[in-house]
Amino acid sequence: MNKATIIDDAITYIRELQKTSEDLSEELHEMEASSEDGGKQMETGADAADEMRECGIKEEVKVTNIDGNKLLIKIVMEKKRGCFTKLIEAMNFLGFEFGETNVTTFKGSMLLSSCLLGKFVDTLMVEQTEELFIEMIRSMKGSSECANNGSL
């Protein structure tokens, strides 16, 4: 086994593996297209809300101003598919930058705590942000799955 043959073998092997993986993924896609997936997601959505209520977890939005331009937000809401994305979009839209972010989920609820960096923050801003989030949560609560809204 000299260098040339080793390299040759490597090239052949890589090609082979690539082809195999492509074939398999094609097969998988075909199977997915042909199969029918039931409305399982609907069920989980309803379950989540129930669980939350059982545990006594209440929805909450808290926005605080810390240290100049920083905002600390804490949101407790019902976990739904895509809700996190919506929240992030909202924050982005408002021009905030993310500092430390933490998300935890428990029994159908989601806790988001994040430190946002804004460009210009004052008390009015804080209040507005808080209201905005409350509004968002309420709107999300109704729908089973959060669609991606472009603008708020």
Place this chain on the structure above:
Amino acid sequence: MKVYEESCCFDPHSMTDCQDLMGLPTAATNCHNSLEDNLDLSSYNHHHHHHHDDVSAAAMDMETHQHYLLDNTTTTTTTNNNNNNVNSHLIPYLTQDLSYDQSNWETFNMVPSSSSPEAAAVAGAGGYTPTPDLLSLFHLPRCSFLPNSSISFETTPGSPSVVYDPLFHLNLPPQPPVFRELLQSLPHGYTVTADDKDAAGVGGLYHDGDNGIIEFTRDISMAGRTKDREKAGKTTKHFATERERRVHLNDKYKALRAMVPSATKNDRASVVGYAISYIKELLITVQELKILVEKKRCGQDRSKRLKTEDAASAADAGDVDCKPLGDPDQCYNTSLRSSWLQRKSKDSEVDVRIIDDEVTIKLVQRKKINCLLFVSRLLDELQLDLHHVAGGNIGDYYSFLFNTKICEGSSVYASAIANKLIDAVDRQHAAAPPTCSTSL
């Protein structure tokens, strides 16, 4: 033991000493034979003693006296085992009392005072050769005496030819098994330092005799020969084909690099490294895909079976032999699906680990854009259920950890996730404006 202390020569005249040492009456008879044989050599050998630095002369030395030794090996083999014990306590004496010519044999300076025959013999063997038959008979010095001018050799016909073998450093073991093992235990550095040709020549001698010996010496000589052959080969090859070969090889390296997606460096070693990690990744992907396809197939089969069962049960009330649910479940892969991939690009690093249905994603990205948004969008696309997110700003970088769960029914695999992620992040990174004002 005064024999050794005084002259460093073995005096066969003091046969009694020998016998005492050995404690074997049978040795005496053999002793005589070998003595006579060696006496013929003695003058010849002595003549060469002073040329101990001349390896070729020593080679000849070796040759002739090896012949004799070989003749005697048969006789000595029986006494081998018995002699080993004596070896152990004799040799240390030898090694301690002798003075060495350090310049030649400095590498063999290990003189362990352990009583194990091998260790002592090795010490002695470093630079020693087995002396003529008398000694070999008794298996005393696996060590002969060094080619040292301070060692005096008796030239009287009655004296034994204390023939040392400066060729020893060629690791040619003229003696039976014990010695061969010892030599083989020597580190490789001690092998052929002298002329390979000599070794080869000597090696040829042993075609009839102890097989073990032949093989060993042949190995040495072969090693020498192949080295020479290779060197010769390169120069005799045609110049044009040599260049061609190199060009071909370079092209192959380039081709390999082109196949691997994450190649940043261009040197050969890195290309091979990328190829290795890419192959590993591909293997993981193929394995995952197989599992997924299998699962899907099982799922489809199960749903089909359930449908037919329903139809059957509707038609046949109660008599249908419903298959137990365990049956289709068995076709599920019982082993835990696990895969781990890493992808690096210029500005980002993605680490995807999948265990069963949980996906853990680590992302490190040079801070320029709000990558959280794009990542979470992508995760939604991939139907990954967010369970936990943690991360933030570290110096110049964003670092995030996502714990997600694969939604049931979705078939994603590690490399797909990794690829999409890194693509998305890189795209955004490239698209973002160069200056992002961040006021901290």
